[in-house]
Amino acid sequence: MAPSFSDDYTHFAVKKGHGVKGISELGLKALPKQYIQPLEERIDMTKVLDKESIPVIDMSNLDDPNVADQIANAAEKWGFFQIVNHGVPIEVLEDVKEATRSFFQLPADEKIKFSQENSPTKHVRFGTSFIPKAEKALEWKDYLSLFYVSDEESSTFWPAACKNEAIEFMKKSEFVIKWLLQALMQKLNAENMDSKAPLLMGSKRINLNYYPICPNPELTVGVGRHSDVSTLTFLLQDNIGGLYVRKMETDAWIHVPPISGSIVINVGDALQIMSNGKYKSVEHRVAANGSNNRVSVPIFVNPRPEDIIGPLPEVLRNGEKAMYKQVLYSDYVKHFFRKGHDGKETIDFAKI
Ligand SMILES: COc1cc(/C=C/C(=O)SCCNC(=O)CCNC(=O)[C@H](O)C(C)(C)COP(=O)(O)OP(=O)(O)OC[C@H]2O[C@@H](n3cnc4c(N)ncnc43)[C@H](O)[C@@H]2OP(=O)(O)O)ccc1O
Numbered sequence: 001m002a003p004s005f006s007d008d009y010t011h012f013a014v015k016k017g018h019g020v021k022g023i024s025e026l027g028l029k030a031l032p033k034q035y036i037q038p039l040e041e042r043i044d045m046t047k048v049l050d051k052e053s054i055p056v057i058d059m060s061n062l063d064d065p066n067v068a069d070q071i072a073n074a075a076e077k078w079g080f081f082q083i084v085n086h087g088v089p090i091e092v093l094e095d096v097k098e099a100t101r102s103f104f105q106l107p108a109d110e111k112i113k114f115s116q117e118n119s120p121t122k123h124v125r126f127g128t129s130f131i132p133k134a135e136k137a138l139e140w141k142d143y144l145s146l147f148y149v150s151d152e153e154s155s156t157f158w159p160a161a162c163k164n165e166a167i168e169f170m171k172k173s174e175f176v177i178k179w180l181l182q183a184l185m186q187k188l189n190a191e192n193m194d195s196k197a198p199l200l201m202g203s204k205r206i207n208l209n210y211y212p213i214c215p216n217p218e219l220t221v222g223v224g225r226h227s228d229v230s231t232l233t234f235l236l237q238d239n240i241g242g243l244y245v246r247k248m249e250t251d252a253w254i255h256v257p258p259i260s261g262s263i264v265i266n267v268g269d270a271l272q273i274m275s276n277g278k279y280k281s282v283e284h285r286v287a288a289n290g291s292n293n294r295v296s297v298p299i300f301v302n303p304r305p306e307d308i309i310g311p312l313p314e315v316l317r318n319g320e321k322a323m324y325k326q327v328l329y330s331d332y333v334k335h336f337f338r339k340g341h342d343g344k345e346t347i348d349f350a351k352i
């Protein structure tokens with residue numbers, strides 16, 4: 001049944017498993033007040049630079065040393081870039097976007113089986129907004145978050161509507177992810193990828209994000225300002241648009257235009273820490289949309305929860321002063337998940 005009072009919307013979306021998709025489908029004329037963001041957190045279009053864009057890097061010739069240079073340069077100067085001709089088949093990308101729509105199309109009583117309270121495993125979580133119990137205002141997004149442990153575990157516990165497509169996307173992306181990390185390590189003189197791979201890409205989480213049509217998109221956000229806590233994020237977006245990235249060291253924002261077949265790559269906090277600040281995790285946010293539903297599928301490439309992360313010895317070899325302490329990665333991630341989105345604040349947890 002549709003909720004009648006404003007406070008009931010939180011119950012309906014968060015506790016009953018309808019999510020913001022359920023609210024969207026009620027056809028309300030006005031946004032429930034819980035979703036109204038303070039003015040400073042809404043996207044101010046006068047701060048968007050429409051003539052600038054993040055780099056787009058063609059990966060068709062991996063033997064060209066220029067490719068690795070462009071990647072390291074983009075990770076340093078922008079923290080965000082798009083890649084094209086990266087080798088992940090277009091059908092795999094289309095299939096995982098379609099599987100995302102199929103999962104969110106399920107009735108609430110099917111999706112709620114995967115909520116924090118009901119899920120058969122901590123590794124599968126369906127939710128809405130970011131951390132509703134810690135947020136001052138809610139965000140206009142539903143998600144399914146899948147932590148990869150093994151094919152067997154995924155096959156047993158991940159929802160049938162999307163598991164094969166999500167696993168395939170992860171598998172087919174493995175080569176290019178490793179190549180990107182190798183190129184980034186080379187530029188830090190930390191070439192030994194065989195020994196570094198577990199730390200850089202020892203765990204993966206894939207999120208399926210659903211941003212339904214919103215009655216007053218200008219009053220809220222799909223995702224608030226944050227940087228990812230990953231090493232790298234490998235993000236597939238559909239053709240709707242709405243992802244904005246902060247231009248480094250300014251208060252201006254740049255839109256990331258959908259490019260068919262491309263993948264958006266961003267540096268996460270773990271790589272900023274390991275590179276002692278050479279590569280930067282940059283704030284980004286997602287606008288809500290008044291006319292179209294949007295999906296996105298980030299693969300968060302991470303250290304393992306039990307890893308200790310800090311500036312790599314190779315980076316400090318030349319006497320450079322460490323800017324970050326050694327921290328247990330799961331402590332870092334738990335700190336991120338303890339509060340609402342707060343821009344680049346999370347990294348203070350690791351600062352010396
Ligand atoms: C959802 O909207 C988002 C998400 C994001 C995500 C950006 C990223 O960069 S995700 C990459 C995170 N890295 C990893 O998952 C790999 C390392 N994993 C770990 O260290 C651990 O698995 C763990 C995530 C810390 C969980 O540890 P565990 O011991 O199993 O502890 P829990 O009790 O399950 O969780 C602790 C605490 O975290 C919250 N939480 C856990 N998982 C999620 C999740 N998938 N989504 C949201 N919140 C999660 C949870 O609230 C727990 O606290 P409670 O108080 O509820 O118990 C970016 C932007 C977005 O909008």
Ligand SMILES: O=C(O)CCC(=O)C(=O)O
Nearest residue numbers: 209223237243286296298
């Ligand atoms: O939906 C997007 O384009 C980005 C989402 C995001 O930033 C995240 O899930 O961390």
Ligand SMILES: [Fe+2]
Nearest residue numbers: 226227228284
């Ligand atoms: Fe993000």
